[in-house]
Amino acid sequence: MAPDAPAPFALVARGPLAGSVEVPGDKSISHRALMLGALAVGRTAIDGLLEGEDVLATAAALRAMGATVARRGPGTWEVEGVGVGGLLQPETALDMGNSGTSTRLLMGLAASHDLLATFVGDASLSRRPMGRVAEPLERMGAEIRMAPGGRLPLTVRGLAPALPLTWQLPVPSAQVKTAILLAGLNACGTTSVLEPVPTRDHGERMLAAFGARITAEPLPDGGRAITVDGPAELRPQALRVPGDPSSAAFPLVAALLVPGSRVTIRGVGVNPTRDGLFRVLEAMGARLARSAPREVGGEPVADLVVEAGPLRATDVPPALAPAMIDEFPILFVACALAEGRSELRGLEELRVKESDRLAVMAEGLRAAGARVEERADGLVIEGTGGEPLPGGARIDPRLDHRIAMSFAVLSLACRAPLEVADSRPIATSFPGFLPLMEALGAEVVRPAAA
Ligand code: S3P
Numbered sequence: 001m002a003p004d005a006p007a008p009f010a011l012v013a014r015g016p017l018a019g020s021v022e023v024p025g026d027k028s029i030s031h032r033a034l035m036l037g038a039l040a041v042g043r044t045a046i047d048g049l050l051e052g053e054d055v056l057a058t059a060a061a062l063r064a065m066g067a068t069v070a071r072r073g074p075g076t077w078e079v080e081g082v083g084v085g086g087l088l089q090p091e092t093a094l095d096m097g098n099s100g101t102s103t104r105l106l107m108g109l110a111a112s113h114d115l116l117a118t119f120v121g122d123a124s125l126s127r128r129p130m131g132r133v134a135e136p137l138e139r140m141g142a143e144i145r146m147a148p149g150g151r152l153p154l155t156v157r158g159l160a161p162a163l164p165l166t167w168q169l170p171v172p173s174a175q176v177k178t179a180i181l182l183a184g185l186n187a188c189g190t191t192s193v194l195e196p197v198p199t200r201d202h203g204e205r206m207l208a209a210f211g212a213r214i215t216a217e218p219l220p221d222g223g224r225a226i227t228v229d230g231p232a233e234l235r236p237q238a239l240r241v242p243g244d245p246s247s248a249a250f251p252l253v254a255a256l257l258v259p260g261s262r263v264t265i266r267g268v269g270v271n272p273t274r275d276g277l278f279r280v281l282e283a284m285g286a287r288l289a290r291s292a293p294r295e296v297g298g299e300p301v302a303d304l305v306v307e308a309g310p311l312r313a314t315d316v317p318p319a320l321a322p323a324m325i326d327e328f329p330i331l332f333v334a335c336a337l338a339e340g341r342s343e344l345r346g347l348e349e350l351r352v353k354e355s356d357r358l359a360v361m362a363e364g365l366r367a368a369g370a371r372v373e374e375r376a377d378g379l380v381i382e383g384t385g386g387e388p389l390p391g392g393a394r395i396d397p398r399l400d401h402r403i404a405m406s407f408a409v410l411s412l413a414c415r416a417p418l419e420v421a422d423s424r425p426i427a428t429s430f431p432g433f434l435p436l437m438e439a440l441g442a443e444v445v446r447p448a449a450a
Contacts, residue, residue: 140164172196280320288306313338336383
C-alpha cells in the first residue's frame with residue numbers, strides 16, 4: 001500500500017550503470033490474462049503477473065464479479081473462471097484507481113453480462129475520455145451513463161447476450177479494440193473491429209490460446225480487421241507473462257544516457273506491435289542489441305543489451321506511434337540529449353493519457369533547461385548533443401507513473417538532480433523501479449518532504 005504523504009526523490013548517477021536485470025511482467029498482458037482466466041471455465045495459472053496497482057485493480061474487480069483470483073506466490077496467480085456469461089453483479093462500485101486499461105476492458109466485459117456495474121477512479125482517471133469505448137458498447141446493447149464529458153464515474157448495464165457489431169476505430173486504440181472483442185465473446189454472432197493502424201495484439205493472441213474463434217486480417221490501407229465469434233467457450237490456460245517493454249524503456253534509456261554504462265535487461269517482450277521505441281532508438285544510433293530471441297507465453301521475447309553512446313535527433317512516422325504509444329515521454333528525454341532537432345508530431349493522443357503528456361513533458365523538460373516547443377500535436381526538441389542539462393528543478397508527476405520515471409531518468413543526465421515530487425504513482429506499473437535503478441548503480445536521494 002502506498003504511503004499517504006507524497007514521497008519526493010531524485011536519481012543521481014555516481015558512475016556508469018552496469019548489470020543484468022529483469023523488469024516486471026507486461027501490464028497489458030497481465031490485465032488480459034486475469035480477465036480471460038475469469039471468463040474461462042476452470043483454473044488458469046499465471047506466472048510473472050505484474051503486481052502493480054493497475055493490475056491489482058483488475059483482480060479486485062473480477063473478484064467482485066464472482067471469479068476467484070488468488071495469489072500463490074510472487075507473480076504466481078490462479079484464477080478460477082466462471083465462464084463467458086457467468087460474471088455476477090458487483091455489490092459495490094468497482095474502484096479502478098489510476099487504470100484506464102482496467103476501466104475500458106472491464107466495461108467491455110460488463111457490457112455483455114446481465115449486470116449493473118459502477119466504475120470509479122482517481123483524479124487522473126476521472127479526467128480521461130470514456131465515450132470512445134461507451135459508443136460501440138452501447139451499439140452492442142449496453143446502457144451506459146457517464147459523468148459530463150463522457151468521464152468517470154460511470155455505470156454499465158450489460159445486455160446478455162450482446163448484439164454483434166462491426167466497428168471502425170476512429171483513433172487507433174488497443175483498449176477500445178479489446179473491450180469490443182471481450183464484449184463480442186458473449187454476443188450472438190460475429191463481432192469485427194477494423195483498426196486504421198495495427199495496435200498491440202496481446203488480446204488477439206491470448207484469445208486464440210484460450211480457444212476463441214478469432215481471426216486477424218491485414219487491410220489494404222495498412223490497417224487490420226479482427227473478428228471474434230460469439231458466444232465463445234474459453235478453455236483455462238497456463239500462462240507466463242513476459243517482461244514489459246514499456247517498463248524496460250526506463251533503465252534502457254538511462255543506460256544510453258549515462259556515459260560508460262552497459263546494461264542487460266532480460267526477458268523483455270519485443271512483440272512488433274510494442275517495440276517501436278527500440279526501433280526508433282536504433283535509428284537514433286543507440287547501441288542496442290536483442291539477444292537470445294525466444295517465445296514466452298505466445299509472445300516474442302529477447303534480452304536487450306544496451307551501451308551508452310551518442311544519439312541523433314529523430315522523427316516518428318505516424319504508423320509507428322501505436323507501437324510505442326506509452327514510450328513517448330522517455331523518448332522525449334532521449335531527444336533532449338540527442339544531437340539535433342527532433343520533431344515529434346501527430347501525437348494528440350498523448351494529451352488524454354494518465355496526464356496531458358505533451359504539456360507535462362514540455363513543462364518539465366523546460367524546467368530542466370531543455371529547449372522545447374509545444375505544438376498542438378507534439379513537441380519539437382532541440383537536443384544538447386550529449387551535454388548534460390542544468391537540472392535542479394522540481395517536477396510534479398501529476399499522478400502519472402511514466403512522467404515520474406521519465407524525469408527520474410532525465411535527472412541522471414543533469415548537472416544538478418531533478419527532484420520528482422512524488423514516487424507513489426510509479427507503483428501503478430513498476431513497483432520495483434527504484435530498487436532496480438539502485439541495483440544498476442544509480443543513487444536514490446530522498447530530499448526531506450517540504
Ligand atoms: C493499452 C493500450 C494503450 C496504452 C495503455 C495500455 C492496452 O492505450 O496506452 O497503457 O493494454 O490495451 P490506448 O488503447 O488508449 O492507446
